[in-house]
Amino acid sequence: MGALDAQLVPAVDGVAYGLLLFVVAAGLSLAFGTAGVLNLAHGTLYAVGAYTGAELSDGTWGGLALGLVAGTAAACAAGALLSAATAPLARRGHLDQALLTFGLALIGGNLLVEGFGADEMPVRIPDALDKSVDLLGHRYPAYRLGFIVMAVVLAAAGTWVLTRTRAGAAVRAAADDPEMLATTGLSPRVVHTGVLAAAGALAGAAGVLGAPIIGPGPGTGDTVLMLSLVVVVLGGLRSLWATLVAAIGVGEVQTLGVSVAPDWAPYLLFAAMAVVLILRSGRGLAEPHGPEHDADPPPDPAERLRRRLAQVPWPWRGMPAARRAKAAGAAATGSRAGRAATALRAAAPLLALVVVLAVLPTMLDAYALSLAGYALALGLLAVSVTVVTGYAGLPTLGQTAPFAVGAYTTAKLAENDWTVGPVQVVISAVAAAAFCVVTGPAVIRARGTTVLMITVAVGELTAIAIGQWKSVTGGTDGLAGFPSTQAFWGGEPLFEELAIYQYAAVVVVCVVAVALVLLRSPAGKLLTGSREAEERMRASGHPVTRYLLLAYVGAGALAGAGGSLLIAVQSYVSPADVGFEIAALALLAAVIGGITSVIGALVGAGLIVYTRDWLAGSWPGHGPLLLGVLFVAAVYLLPRGIAGLVSGAPRVVAADGEETGGAAGRLPAPRSPGDAEPPDTTEPAEAGASARLRKGTT
Secondary structure (H helix, E strand, O other): OHHHHHOHHHHHHHHHHHHHHHHHHHHHHHHHHOOOOOOOOHHHHHHHHHHHHHHHOOOOHHHHHHHHHHHHHHHHHHHHHHHHHHHHHOOOHHHHHHHHHHHHHHHHHHHHHHHHOOOOOOOOOOOOOOOEEEEOOEEEEHHHHHHHHHHHHHHHHHHHHHHHOHHHHHHHHHHHOHHHHHHOOOOHHHHHHHHHHHHHHHHHHHHHHHOOOOOOOOOHHHHHHHHHHHHHHHHOOOOHHHHHHHHHHHHHHHHHHHHHOOOOHHHHHHHHHHHHHHHHHHHOOOOOOOHHHOOOOOOOHHHHHHHHHHHOOOOOOOHHHHHHHHHHHHHHOOOHHHHHHHHHHHHHHHHHHHHHHHHHHHOOOHHHHHHHHHHHHHHHHHHHHHHHHHHOOOOOOOOHHHHHHHHHHHHHHHHOOOOEHHHHHHHHHHHHHHHHHHHHHHHHOOOHHHHHHHHHHHHHHHHHHHHHOHHHHOHHHOEEOOOOOEOOOOOOEOOOHHHHHHHHHHHHHHHHHHHHHHHOOHHHHHHHHHHHOHHHHHHOOOOHHHHHHHHHHHHHHHHHHHHHHHHHHHOEEOHHHHOHHHHHHHHHHHHHHOOOOHHHHHHHHHHHHHHHHHHHHHOOOOHHHHHHHHHHHHHHHOOOHHHHHHHOOOOOEOOOOOEOOOOOOOOOOOOOOOOOOOOOOOOOOOOOHHHHHHHOOO
């Protein structure tokens, strides 16, 4: 009884924390489940409300009310702007949405820090709430009890609006049957904007009221976003009550769980998230869709500009195609010259890479060379993303997990005087591949957004394990002080920037050459066929699951080699080097280069490092802002990546009507035969929300 009594305060804290997450997650679920937008900027909307409320708080009820109104309105307006930003991506899938909203989150977070400062802001609450009250013999903050009441009222009001009003019926109709909604005279696009605005308002209101609990500061948005994603995954998209239960469960893990089992609590959330996603992927999940998938999307100005430029008869237009046709014709005749021309054309990208890497040291100083070495390590991580996302069709934000395995394996080898570079690379690649053998079966069974979220869970679990396993990884301090890498047996340790860069360049060229040979082999063509026509491949007897697993394991080996290279380049490693942001940067690099271009992924990584570390050096404190702009520009202006600009490949439209020229579209993700739509639990169209709207009832 004494133990239970001691845990009363953490348990009540968990309820308050969970209700806060419920209000935020309800908005995220609304945006994703109804509007079909995977909004990774939702945590930033919370931060907008939190900062606004903290700035206007003055310890009075009037200040609290003013902050609530202003913070909710600001986040609501930001949600409406988000709707306009995502509208041009209507037919390009959730991966493009994730990249765009992540970039907007970086921009918004940097602007908030610039406007309100880098320190956590204090929040002044009314005196009546700024005290402790007696709760079953314990002293407990009055504000948290008051917040529980306010959150319950807010949740009840939102539920009533969604289920009992005409506006709620329109929202549900937009999710269930947008075409039927249009017949009632309501525009699905207007409903879509209203849904994202309402989702922003919920996040903003939660930010204002929750600021004394999760205070406004750098990183607040990231924390809230991750926890809200866990809540949405555990609760699902179809039931607010399930979301409420999941939110309170997450809140209890964050408070009571940390109190009772501090060593295990950090793993519970993402482990539960992964298990739920894996089980649901086995039953088959339908991708949520919003009205933008069923109605004609608004015109995309960037797309119009690209099409007009494509119609200009540039002097070089047609030359690559003619040369390819000539080489192909020569090869078809079996001539030695034709075969040589074909081989040269296939090797041209790799040869160009070698030339560029050889010339760079003559153009860069020591600091720039160190950045180039880091870009090569990040580039191998981006290449692994290209293999998984572009060739296997499995969008991933978790390749930092095998990258971390490779990095920490090399660091431990160096600590034990295994400093020969090739040995480190091979052992690290094998260790990362073994890690992927274990995690691969859970990843490759899912498709689309589900696999994206599973890889997020894998990456976060790996990062948590690194932070907790202090005896091996050094915890949050990381590992440093180990001997430097030797380029070969008996060689000198690599200390000079030029020597380190040359070693990194040789490793990258060798690894990329092997990857290109494999991807262009018959095995690579089978993998591409599995991505583009999975059901047909299965029907013809191909073991598609085995192909996907081998691709995932091979990509893990590439990431492990990149992690080993990271140690050689910077001589230390910490959880920050293998976290979620690095995973997003690797995915962006693959998208910038062209999601199926290995060399393009390296170019994308170089552009990212140049933007984040070189350009930001001349504008200190604005690295996230510059990266965010790069995210947004890449999504809008490079739907097929740099490789698409070079090759001029046409935009492809999948059988379901969605364009396959965007980041997601370039990786068609067909369902396996075992996948099925979930049972339809909605009402028939004439008896459902749209019919009630037509009759003017609620």
